[in-house]
Amino acid sequence: MQMNNKEKYTQFIKSEAQRLGFLSCGISPAGFLEQEAPRLENWLNNQMNGQMAYMENHFDKRLNPTLLVDDAKSVISLLLNYYPSEIQNPDSYKISKYAYGQDYHFVIKEKLKELLFSIQENIGEVGGRAFVDSAPVLDKAWAAKSGLGWIGKNSNLLTKQVGSFYFIAELIIDLELEYDHATTDHCGSCTACLDACPTDAIVAPYVVDGSKCISYFTIELKENIPQEMKGKFEDWAFGCDICQDVCPWNKFSKAHSEPLFNPNPEMLLMSKQDWEEITEETFRAVFKNSAVKRTKFHGLKRNIDFLK
Template structure:
């Protein structure tokens, strides 16, 4: 006969599956001891570039019980966004696959709210918070701790069955659950992601100098992009998928089943000239509910002009 903890864990995983999450793992909430010196060193070396917010909430970033009082478990979830068609293969500018459709913050957050409602219905009063890339939570580290994969040399979570094209999300709750535990690293001697990165942003196994990363340069950086990268952008104007596209584990990626992640019909039709002549009006229409809005029209045009003038 299952214990209460085992029964609740089974129920949580069943709800995750019902809501369309491909993988669900659980860990005991607590201080991420191994991560503390790594994070401190990363910040000390300035690898976070101008993302000053990364320096904030150091303790909360490492300990979810400081983020959610009374937290006992971290439930890590993976939601697939791998598209049916890779738009970046066309002769045009490129945007990261995660930004093809509706902004994942809204799509996944809605699912997490449903998740908490289901927990209340089926288990009872459970306190906690839900997160999708929206707070100081070390989501990749928690997903790895929960056995959903391992951290690859490109620092992303790699899942043995389905690769890395996944949004990660968490429930941090005051419910005791069974711990899944981590799995081994299956990268071996492969260095494809390191070799393929045009800006040499992967400075050590699992360590990214974000200030050199194309995703950072095209999204997070609000200043002018430094001239040193002028011939290294490979037509990426919002984010970058290079280190994922070359990863052998992504040969197992399967197209997502989320209608909201389908790209706007006009997005697939844009050629380089269309992008260069993009108006604020067309930008607002195509990217109305997209993560691309983060750069704003001015930021996207800055990226296009930077590449165009290289």
């Protein structure tokens, strides 16, 4: 039986994604995210976005990719592993593993551009846009819809035999493809993430109050961290991985093979004292291309002073 074009194009895209180093690739039809609409509305109405006002913008675009890309037909979701082979000195202030290497926005954007170019070169005139956490796209919802995992109780996308230490990105294109189906939820009766969160940010299974999350306080919040949070951060100075570290599915995490995600060796060795005495010059050198620059030098100093 001969393969139809849709099948052929889909196989080509998935094998290209693999060649570019993506962990996996799933595809969904572009359309309105019906189930997510009331959830997002409730979350915003309960002000769980804290000062992340940008979450309130473009409500319609967040739920409908056809408003982002003309004549959008398919949402290609991609996962890229970032689990490190070595972790920081355990007696140190901690930063989220996703920020160990170069800023993922740039690394993934390059891969997505290459994927789109390859599609256009091999399939023909295909219009589309790449999205890496930089536009109103509900990454996790699309990845779950295309069978790459399920949204867990800590609101992260989880994948059987893989875990959750990966980035999610999308290519939204105006080409019809073969579509994948959602997988089932495998959290079961486990409450490890809810029990471990020191600030009780996971207010109910599958509901995270973003305004209570350590990542929010150490990255998004521009003013002083509220005093009632003192002593609850467990040495996290930028981001937090607690709800991922305790997730049983993450015992399957394997180290990534992306050289650009390798950390600056100096950062792994830093002690608490090194962090407390960090100068702007060292900050610039150690975190030259890192996502840690999002909080800026004074933001990192604020976080460390708060932890002392």
